[in-house]
Amino acid sequence: xxxxxxxxxxxxxxxxxxxxxxxxxxxxxxxxxxxxxxxxxxxxxxxxxxxxxxxxxxxxxxxxxxxxxxxxxxxxxxxxxxxxxxxxxxxxxxxxxxxxxxxxxxxxxxxxxxxxxxxxxxxxxxxxxxxxxxxxxxxxxxxxxxxxxxxxxxxxxxxxxxxxxxxxxxxxxxxxxxxxxxxxxxxxxxxxxxxxxxxxxxx
Amino acid sequence: xxxxxxxxxxxxxxxxxxxxxxxxxxxxxxxxxxxxxxxxxxxxxxxxxxxxxxxxxxxxxxxxxxxxxxxxxxxxxxxxxxxxxxxxxxxxxxxxxxxxxxxxxxxxxxxxxxxxxxxxxxxxxxxxxxxxxxxxxxxxxxxxxxxxxxxxxxxxxxxxxxxxxxxxxxxxxxxxxxxxxxxxxxxxxxxxxxxxxxxxxxxxxxxxxx
Numbered sequence: 378x379x380x381x382x383x384x385x386x387x388x389x390x391x392x393x394x395x396x397x398x399x400x401x402x403x404x405x406x407x408x409x410x411x412x413x414x415x416x417x418x419x420x421x422x423x424x425x426x427x428x429x430x431x432x433x434x435x436x437x438x439x440x441x442x443x444x445x446x447x448x449x450x451x452x453x454x455x456x457x458x459x460x461x462x463x464x465x466x467x468x469x470x471x472x473x474x475x476x477x478x479x480x481x482x483x484x485x486x487x488x489x490x491x492x493x494x495x496x497x498x499x500x501x502x503x504x505x506x507x508x509x510x511x512x513x514x515x516x517x518x519x520x521x522x523x524x525x526x527x528x529x530x531x532x533x534x535x536x537x538x539x540x541x542x543x544x545x546x547x548x549x550x551x552x553x554x555x556x557x558x559x560x561x562x563x564x565x566x567x568x569x570x571x572x573x574x575x576x577x578x579x580x
Numbered sequence: 581x582x583x584x585x586x587x588x589x590x591x592x593x594x595x596x597x598x599x600x601x602x603x604x605x606x607x608x609x610x611x612x613x614x615x616x617x618x619x620x621x622x623x624x625x626x627x628x629x630x631x632x633x634x635x636x637x638x639x640x641x642x643x644x645x646x647x648x649x650x651x652x653x654x655x656x657x658x659x660x661x662x663x664x665x666x667x668x669x670x671x672x673x674x675x676x677x678x679x680x681x682x683x684x685x686x687x688x689x690x691x692x693x694x695x696x697x698x699x700x701x702x703x704x705x706x707x708x709x710x711x712x713x714x715x716x717x718x719x720x721x722x723x724x725x726x727x728x729x730x731x732x733x734x735x736x737x738x739x740x741x742x743x744x745x746x747x748x749x750x751x752x753x754x755x756x757x758x759x760x761x762x763x764x765x766x767x768x769x770x771x772x773x774x775x776x777x778x779x780x781x782x783x784x785x786x787x788x789x790x
Contacts, residue, residue, distance in 0.1 A: 430612060432598060434608070438602065451611075452611060452615055455616070477594050478591035481587075513595055515592040534590075538590035538593035573592055
């Protein structure tokens with residue numbers, strides 16, 4: 378039984394035009410840093426912080442508002458990122474997506490561990506980030522795929538992705554049968570996965 | 581770390597909703613820099629340690645003791661082989677010497693009387709055609725006593741060589757007999773005795789070559 382409802386943001390619908398964004402040519406991909414971190418290259422640690430500190434900080438701020446919580450979570454995520462750097466596979470995702478995945482998992486785990494604490498109130502920035510859509514091919518592909526889903530599928534997948542809701546929690550939140558939630562999630566996330574696997578480039 | 585494509589897809593959607601416009605507080609940035617330096621140092625230590633193990637271990641700690649031990653073992657093995665060879669050569673030389681000395685050494689056969697006392701000795705010199713029997717003290721050695729000498733080889737029946745008397749005492753008398761004689765008997769010959777080989781009661785002394 379799930380004990381907590383991790384929250385990364387408010388559920389909103391994609392507002393950007395995925396078709397227009399997909400047409401944006403991919404930017405030049407910087408060389409990945411995580412393989413160098415995994416190899417123990419000293420300079421790679423500082424470069425990793427420089428490249429992803431704002432991304433990690435932004436993800437954390439969606440879950441926490443207090444400065445100590447944000448500081449602790451950011452440090453914890455970077456340590457987890459360095460320890461799992463060897464697991465990064467550039468064939469499966471961009472490095473930024475991998476970083477967000479590590480951050481998201483750490484936040485979900487932490488919030489479920491401290492389930493008795495009141496969930497933080499996040500700022501209303503859950504709308505699609507135009508900067509992210511310009512910078513990351515994965516983000517564009519994922520949102521384009523999600524936009525092609527029906528309304529129910531979008532709601533279910535968004536609750537799972539942005540808030541870390543379990544299927545049971547989504548069913549409760551949307552007053553929807555559990556089986557229907559699972560079906561919507563399966564079809565929606567499948568479209569996103571296919572879009573990511575077919576991505577043309579990375580940044 | 582294990583992860584599936586569902587998790588990556590959810591992360592990509594979260595990435596699309598993440599605005600990186602906010603700047604980090606200076607304090608957090610400093611904490612992250614310190615954290616990075618600490619982990620970089622740990623990584624350097626781990627890497628250096630691993631490299632040291634890989635590079636140095638075959639050269640420094642292992643090679644020297646092994647070569648010293650191998651050198652000693654080699655010398656010990658060589659010395660042992662040399663000692664065995666010398667021993668075998670010496671044994672062979674001693675055997676040859678013994679064989680040579682045995683061939684040139686005179687063989688002796690002692691004849692004893694019924695009481696086990698030495699009565700005569702047969703000496704066969706290697707270069708001589710005959711063996712010599714030399715009498716010592718025969719039982720009942722009184723003037724006028726007549727004795728008969730018998731010899732045989734292998735399973736042959738005793739054959740008499742001749743009779744003799746010791747009027748002045750038998751000690752020091754010598755006779756020539758066959759070198760191949762393996763059994764020698766001396767019997768007393770009475771005037772009433774038949775010339776055949778007597779039973780044990782008539783034997784004065786006897787000797788047998790083993």
